[in-house]
Amino acid sequence: MALYAHIVGWGKYIPENAVTNDDIAKIMDTSDEWIRSRTGIGQRYFAGPHETTASMSIAAARLALDRARIAPSSIDLIIVATLTPEHIFPATACLVQDALGATHAGAFDLSAACSGFIYGLSMGSNAIQSGAAKVVLVIGAETLSRVLDIEDRTTYPLFGDGAGAVVLQAHPTPGGVLSYVLGSDGSGGEHLNIPAGGSKLPTSQHTIDNRLHYVKMNGREVYRFATRVMGKVSKEACERAGVPLNEIDLFIPHQANIRIIESASKFLGISSDKVFTNLDRYGNTSAASVPIALCEAIEQGRVSTNDKIVMVGFGGGLTWGAAVVQWGLPMPYKRRQWWYRGLRWLVYRQARLRSIWLRWRRQIENKLPEDEQKDFLPSKKEAKPKPEKPVKEPVEQRHSDNGRSANGAGKPVEIAPPEPKPEQTVEEK
Numbered sequence: 032m033a034l035y036a037h038i039v040g041w042g043k044y045i046p047e048n049a050v051t052n053d054d055i056a057k058i059m060d061t062s063d064e065w066i067r068s069r070t071g072i073g074q075r076y077f078a079g080p081h082e083t084t085a086s087m088s089i090a091a092a093r094l095a096l097d098r099a100r101i102a103p104s105s106i107d108l109i110i111v112a113t114l115t116p117e118h119i120f121p122a123t124a125c126l127v128q129d130a131l132g133a134t135h136a137g138a139f140d141l142s143a144a145c146s147g148f149i150y151g152l153s154m155g156s157n158a159i160q161s162g163a164a165k166v167v168l169v170i171g172a173e174t175l176s177r178v179l180d181i182e183d184r185t186t187y188p189l190f191g192d193g194a195g196a197v198v199l200q201a202h203p204t205p206g207g208v209l210s211y212v213l214g215s216d217g218s219g220g221e222h223l224n225i226p227a228g229g230s231k232l233p234t235s236q237h238t239i240d241n242r243l244h245y246v247k248m249n250g251r252e253v254y255r256f257a258t259r260v261m262g263k264v265s266k267e268a269c270e271r272a273g274v275p276l277n278e279i280d281l282f283i284p285h286q287a288n289i290r291i292i293e294s295a296s297k298f299l300g301i302s303s304d305k306v307f308t309n310l311d312r313y314g315n316t317s318a319a320s321v322p323i324a325l326c327e328a329i330e331q332g333r334v335s336t337n338d339k340i341v342m343v344g345f346g347g348g349l350t351w352g353a354a355v356v357q358w359g360l361p362m363p364y365k366r367r368q369w370w371y372r373g374l375r376w377l378v379y380r381q382a383r384l385r386s387i388w389l390r391w392r393r394q395i396e397n398k399l400p401e402d403e404q405k406d407f408l409p410s411k412k413e414a415k416p417k418p419e420k421p422v423k424e425p426v427e428q429r430h431s432d433n434g435r436s437a438n439g440a441g442k443p444v445e446i447a448p449p450e451p452k453p454e455q456t457v458e459e460k
Contacts, residue, residue, distance in 0.1 A: 033160075036167070036199045037201075037206060038207065038208075039098075039099040039200045040096055041195075041196065044088075047076070050076065051063075051073065051074040052073060061184050066188045069288075076313060078192040083174060087194035088111055088126075089131065095197060098198075107135065109128050110138075110141055110154060111171075112148050122139050125138045132381060134385075145344050152169055152208060152211065152354050155199045168197075169196065172193070173190075173193065175316070178244065178246050195319050195326055197325070202359070207359060208356055209271075210355045211354040212271065212354075213351075214264060216256075216350075219256060219348075220349065222253055223247070226244075228243075258291055261294070261295035263298070268343075276300055279339055280340065282307065282341050283328060285315075286315060289311075292310070295343070307324055307328045332362075334362060336362055337357060337358060339357050342354050
């Protein structure tokens, strides 16, 4: 039976700290008019001191699971797409797994910059269609404000922070993720990157003095690349899904630049009323851009049952990707009752207590002698092995009184394997 990956839950998290163009104009040589005219951005949100990629991912994931009405223990796989992970390792996805209490889930991070969510959506869909998973949580999250150079006006005004998440669930009803197309071109990697912090340029006084730990971008090259690829990859994804361009109900592009979005929609022949944008309010949130836009489109009533939605992203790598989704849930979404939200609160408190217990247990185990670390608080009495029952030798292998085998040889008798039984015909059965 064929399985399809349907989006059954969605959620987003936006930091409270709004930063307008006028705020940025106070700290660098720019203006609201200069930023708006070139990008379409009016403001963005920056994470506060206690907000991180993991904390925002967790908040978005909880909302998505609540709307899907799925327990964290039912999740089979967690994918976090981000270029600003909590640490180099462990994966941010593992921190999300622990906070949610997703005790049966595998978890990993995915690095494809602004295309990351589309890449994650494709991997989650593949896992479901192959039968390897039934429930997959896909998250796009960024704290780009931590890697922006306040002295670089070509990048600092463009980016913002946030997180978006969707829950994919297996279902035999045709629909969900219909197709996707992914692409990359590493020859253009130097046009959008963070040069230092990896194995090639580890942290040093030189990398700090030269501000190599911040986002660097060749705006002209990235713009030309994006205008070439956005429309083409969206069209190819529609062709794979068998969806004519005139049947697209909603186009959700990566929110990087209003002129790039207009160029892609013009290429596809999509009217402006079918194009969703929130660039003016959030800026470019990289891997979080598309899922945040999807959540807002749903909140605004722009998504209906059986709508065909095209989502597309592009970014550093260079990478690009597009996906076509047929919406399967009945809309509009009805908010859960208070008792259900209270029950979810208890589930996450239990996950927190479980995490504390596991940490405490490891501390206790580390203080135990090595021979007692096989399990936590093991019994000092080791289980005695059960005595093996004596095996009777076949008649042919019994030895004679003079110590020789019954066939007169000094070597053990070789037993021939049993002859295979002839296969029965249908009539005999």
